[in-house]
Amino acid sequence: MQFDMDQLASAERYKLLVNTITPRPIAWVVTQDKAGHRNAAPYSFFNAMGSQPPLVAIAIGGDDIRQGDGQKDTLRSIRETCEFTIALVTEADAEKMVLTAIDAPVGIDEMELAGIETRPASKVSPPLIASSPVTYECRLWQFIETHPGGGIVLGEVLAMHIDDAVLGDENGKLRIDAPALKLVGRAHGAGWYWRGSDQVRIDRTAWPLDAE
Ligand SMILES: Cc1cc2nc3c(=O)[nH]c(=O)nc-3n(C[C@H](O)[C@H](O)[C@H](O)COP(=O)(O)O)c2cc1C
DSSP states (O other), rough: OOGGGGGOOOHHHHHHHHTTTEEEEEEEEHHHHOOOOEEEEOOOOOEEEETTTEEEEEEOBBBSSSSSSBBBBBHHHHHHSSEEEEEEBGGGHHHHHHTTTSOTTOOOHHHHHHHHOOOOOSSSSSOOETTTTTEEEEEEEEEEEEEEEEEEEEEEEEEEEEEEGGGEEEEEEEEOGGGOOOOOEEETTTTTTEEEOOOOOOOOOOSHHHHH
């Protein structure tokens, strides 16, 4: 069956995309607005976008639930301060992460609500989620407005923190034991998540194909 996007409502387009592009990594984004209000929320339209400069992209939809300027708190804060942090989400933190997706009014600190501990970042004001084994300190690199109240945040990663427990050495090179991070990704539909515990190794083939 072919789906022509221009024949569909936005909610139908969303459904087709999120049920087919899976798993998606989850950025647990922490911001702090100029008044000092801290905010945390998960975003799974998220990925790395290159290393020169080191960029991540997060797509933030408009806010059509709360009365306000049509922007989610995360986007408003990022545009206001140009700073945010990202925590990657472990299986152990998954339920708390979901709780922070609550449609709380501006000024409610979802981290306090979910009992999430933080620690200071070194280059930006928003704090880091202490329980996460991988956190990024980011500065807004570019915002691309795609519709009223929403768009794509490109963030430059200024610093990255990785738990020493998953770092090692392999023939003099840094080795990261990624499976040990036990991260979750977003799966099909609302409420479903992926565990990264089922992996397959496929090595790349060198050219020429028949070289012995
Ligand atoms: C796992 C998960 C992933 C989500 N991903 C996105 C996303 O990529 N973009 C988006 O706009 N909202 C996403 N949401 C919804 C936001 O987290 C939700 O709207 C939240 O209330 C926004 O909070 P804020 O206004 O404090 O920024 C996601 C929710 C969950 C639970």
